[in-house]
Amino acid sequence: MSGKTSDYETIAEELQSIVGALVRSMRSASPGRELSLSQVSVLKRLDRDGPATVSDLARADKLRHQSVAATVAALVDRGLVHRTVDSEDLRRKLLILTEDGRALLTERRLAGHEHLAELIDDRLTAAERKQLATSLPLLRRLLD
Numbered sequence: 001m002s003g004k005t006s007d008y009e010t011i012a013e014e015l016q017s018i019v020g021a022l023v024r025s026m027r028s029a030s031p032g033r034e035l036s037l038s039q040v041s042v043l044k045r046l047d048r049d050g051p052a053t054v055s056d057l058a059r060a061d062k063l064r065h066q067s068v069a070a071t072v073a074a075l076v077d078r079g080l081v082h083r084t085v086d087s088e089d090l091r092r093k094l095l096i097l098t099e100d101g102r103a104l105l106t107e108r109r110l111a112g113h114e115h116l117a118e119l120i121d122d123r124l125t126a127a128e129r130k131q132l133a134t135s136l137p138l139l140r141r142l143l144d
Helices: 007-029 037-049 054-061 065-077 099-123 126-141
Strands: 081-086 089-097
Antiparallel strands (some): 081 089
């Protein structure tokens, strides 16, 4: 390829910029903004995958154990995550999402979805909304 940027690279760069801005916009509309991205990531993983150890979380996200341990400690202090002994291996401490943690995630999701739905309704015409809807399967294929 020559020094010239390909159409695909231009599309990728623009898509990355737009997706990032949309995520930041949705995040700013949601409660619990004082949470760091790593804290939200831990909450989401525990919600999606169930109880895990700090080591499990660090391995899953390819992060240092110490970084995840600090993140988890902050979540435990806020009552969003609970530590419990693993009944199958009493040496292990499992992390469990508390009801407060689950409620915060639900509030964040709903606020973000509502914010994005309002933007779609307010800023796009009916034809543009239809065009956006038809492009969603293409975007989803990028994840497969």
